[in-house]
Amino acid sequence: MTERASIGTPAPTDWRDAAHQRRMAKRYGAERRFRWLGLGAVLMSAGFLVVLLVSMLSAGVSGFVQTQIALPIDFAHSRLTIDPAKLRGPGADLALAAADLGGATDAAAIAAYGPEGDALLSDGAWTRVRDQLKADPSLLHRRATVWVPAADRIDIAAKREGAPADEAIVAKLNAAHALKTSFNSFFLTSSDSTDPTMVGIWGALKGSLLTMFVTLLIAFPVGVLSALYLEEYAPHNRWTDLIEVSINNLAAVPSIIFGLLGLAVFLNTFHLQRSAAIVGGLTLALMTMPVIVIASRNAIKAVPPSIRDAAFGIGASPVQVVFHHVLPLAMPGILTGTIIGMARALGETAPLLMIGMRAFITAPPGGLRDPATVLPVQIFLWSDQVNRGFVEKTSAAILVLLVFLLAMNGVAIYLRNRFETRW
Template sequence: MTDIARAPTDWNSQAMQRRIRKRYAAERRFRLIGLGAILLSAAFLAFLLVTMVANGARGFTQTEVRLDIDFPASDLFIDPATLQGFGADAALAGADLDGTMRAAARQRYDGMADGMLSDAAWLRVRERIKEDPSILGGTATFWLPASDELDVAAKGDGAPEAEAVHARLEAADAVRTGFNMRFLTGADATDPTVVGIWGAFKGSLLTMLVTLALAFPVGVLSAVYLEEYAPRNRWTDMIEVSINNLAAVPSIIFGLLGLAVFLNFMHLPRSAPLVGGLVLALMTMPVIVIAGRNAIKSVPPSIRDAALGIGASRIQVVFHHVLPLALPGILTGTIIGMARALGETAPLLMIGMRAFIASPPGGITDPATVLPVQIYLWSDEVSRGFVEKTSAAIIVLLVFLLAMNGLAIYLRNKFERRW
């Protein structure tokens, strides 16, 4: 017989001491492995955030070039009287503002004029004239968006020719780089110097509102019925298995379902937040049902027994006692499901929400796109200016997701009850 067999409680024996040392060594190794996993995850997260912020911070800025336009000396002729009221757009439609602007640039900057200004710079000239038609009577100073090449060069990553042009403009105090408010208030465009994120952001908001309005009530009521009222038989077991399987179905399958049912069969408007919300609601609903059932199941049976004991009906027990106690878990699961839906791209591509949308949607039936799809479309552009705009849009999406997760934590803490 060994020492352990003869004296199982002899902690001073050599065999027991070896076993204790091995046990402690294994515990230390496990702690080090766990710490290493956490540090590795934190390093990847920090690398992602630093890379996105470093590339995307430049997307929130814009380079502008100063240009003085002498309207009386130009070939442009617009009667200021026609710019009053609703006829301003029609009066400016036939004016060669782009030619006037580029002629002034050639006169002011000589050889640097070509490729110095954005293709959409004339739009800012038009907006200024609409705001103040009196500038047509003299010389006006404009700060116009620089071209894509000059903008990249101003941020320290351009071609040598563009950097030389920027250096000469900077010496003449004719260039500046500042915060690009249009990026937060504009919509999509073919020119990276004038694109904005508001159109896609509003499309995401409208799509999420439709998703929440459909998925939350149906999901919560389904969870209540399955957990509190449904009999335990073969059919309810089949429904539970189906819901669990739906939660694991690839999202593109829901896109194919939306394409077949909502577009081809029901003929709903293509590329609309209404259809996108319906598709994402189908995808989010199983997650809400599962989270709701787990939250309802976590309520102690004593709560139900006490409510029934004082004369409450079955529906009063559920809606006055069980649901308020399960609400934190339900809301947390709902927000997590909505956050997953916010980042989806594949199902929305299937229903056509990848169209070029030049203006923000006005309602849930107007053509729209969403932030993930907008990021996907910009990442596929050839122009270098879209690279930093893509990273900036990713930052906006991450902030939106963090806000939703923060809302989930706040709601959980606000409605949490301890017993």
């Protein structure tokens, strides 16, 4: 008894003691602060995303809208010498190219808006006149009003604050109902240009699609096959360890290193065309392959062994087991990983800069060997432009890129939810 007393039992907690109450309040205060801190971190991270998207949206939406000026042209009395009959045949483009449409457009602008009138129009305004003539050759006999894109500074003044002089011109044009804004379909159908009112993303988008085509064609089969080998057949020895280590390391190598590889191997050793979609596709394929391998291996690993045992049990060979049973069951997971890898490749810029896909290209590439650029590189190139008109175009191109990425990720999530089996 005395021994136990000498060890001493702690006094029971006095819950109403003031010191204890203070201590508890302090601890609960710390708890609350910690919790708020965590919530703040989450909200801040999500807030960054919102700020990023909102800033791109607010700057980019106006890139899809174009300010147009009404241009009355008296085709009948202009100096244009076009035979209307020629416009109905296959020689239309040739006949229109020979005529001085640019001069006629400028003359019409000067006639309508004074001596500075031609400066109000975009440099490419005459192409709109040309398209109108091609669509309706009867215009040549009469007077018509063609809506043509306004010059860059007028466009800026009409959308936001421009220079005071331009603001005055916009006010005057508005009063004369000679100004309208409409959806800039040109932006989605044309290519790069030096004039921000005439630029479009179709060239870059087509380059991106061609590049992605090459990437998918190479990275998908190679990635899936090597994942099958590593998961299903590979013996455990030093060689397969080496393969595994190199795949895991490749997945973490900075993308710019792949650009250096593409430059040294595809351009300087194999002498493939600079800035061609095929080189970009090959480079991105090497970059995307490890991502696909890792995703595919996880998907294959998730197929339960009982499936394989059942197939072996009814006499399938190892190749039949894998290709008839394991691979189809793993496919949703593999496709999800592939789409995510492709989305990453679609947004990639740095390696493509290394292999020269940063050229100024005004026509969409016709094939895999033509000089091409891709959407992210186009964004990078436009962001470097001094001209203020490119700001909204850059943001608009970013929006297009983000829409594509969002769609791809959406498909990936849908696939995962719809087809993935939980065993």
